[in-house]
Amino acid sequence: MDITICQLCNLKSSAAQKLSEAELGMLGENCAETHYQSGDIIIKQDAHSTNVAYLKSGLVKIHTEGTIKDKIIKITKAPAYLCLPNNFGDKINHFSATALESTTVCFINVDMFKKLIYENGDFAYQIILDMSKSELQNFHNCLNNAQKQNIGRVADVILFFADSIYSAETFKLPVTREELAALAGITRESVSRILTELNNDKTLDVKGRQITILNRKILKQISEKA
Amino acid sequence: MDITICQLCNLKSSAAQKLSEAELGMLGENCAETHYQSGDIIIKQDAHSTNVAYLKSGLVKIHTEGTIKDKIIKITKAPAYLCLPNNFGDKINHFSATALESTTVCFINVDMFKKLIYENGDFAYQIILDMSKSELQNFHNCLNNAQKQNIGRVADVILFFADSIYSAETFKLPVTREELAALAGITRESVSRILTELNNDKTLDVKGRQITILNRKILKQISEKA
DNA sequence: ATATAAATGTGATATAACGCACATTTATTT
């Protein structure tokens, strides 16, 4: 395993920011940085979880390979730990993670990570905070996919990219229509039809993967009520 | 706040089992035990979260009050912390918790809980383990409700009660058809129709809320493939 | 014990969404 200089890293997680110089030194000795291109698999479902994955830069999708179709659980932007729950308990990866753009991931030895939790309360608390936020986010998504009709789900996904990923009213989708469908939990065809409809409405401007929100108010209404 | 004698409690959480006598003493001084009857609200959505809720005995539903209909996120059996993510971050309850039977809950001062995380690595690690398991469970539910058709969701809920709650092939549902529907994310009418169907099939024996699994193999198949 | 409310079952109808087929556009490869 390569040695990484965590002390000099300017993309530390909120938890790692709580570590002492000595602890960062230990972390660096048990940490390997890896680069991925769009489409590369970072974490493979059902494999044995060997390391904690920290997404230092880039964008990934967390997904499960179902018997029939893929379901995208969520899109995660750096900085973030990837699927921490994979690393505890049964230590089997319950999900896959795949890069959606050029990304950098630090793999941290689980035992070292555990050691830091044991020894540094500040670190442990930050991890708990992270997990709490992540779980609430997941609940939100889950509810979303449970009680809305298709157009509402699509509106929600568009707003998610605009607000949580790009912080912009215009952006290029990092996913295919197929993936957008897997994220919203609907079919590719329905995504197509709905985007066409929202484009005709002048709620969105859709040019391939380039999306511009033209009427945020309406989009939000659709997301909330439909 | 009443003083509770945590040292003598024989229903300690896996995390609390890691505490020293002194720490248990502190915990007891910041802990109040409350009893609830079926239907009583334990945690109210949107309220300010003031305490960590530990479910010492009983059964509760975690739910959100949507604009139109209620959605039951999950059913939680003692022993378990109730919605830990509510207590960190924004400290607003994102969910409600309501008793489904006679239950006992210990309310623990958040600052004390935080102190224990900071000071006792074993405790912190157990909490992280708990949260990991809980999150994986939630993901499972979420996927369930995302990719199955109604009969599969109902089969899943029945298997959940049989395996995770009662560990028995015959049991009395602790919920109405309406709540069963809110849990499966479908309508009350669909639940009725499906239970009738499974009863006619001889997959289940349905007598009101008394359910007996007659053909587990088929039920499992339905749960997995439909 | 009777009255009232809540929970449940079931038919008829409406509708959202899927699945299929195929045309068309956009990427990728050779």
Place this chain on the structure above:
DNA sequence: AAATAAATGTGCGTTATATCACATTTATAT
């Protein structure tokens, strides 16, 4: 540049499920 593959859009029939309406049973209150 040409050829191949992948991604996307769209019409149409099918289907699962919601919704509405009302009968019936079960629970709760008076």
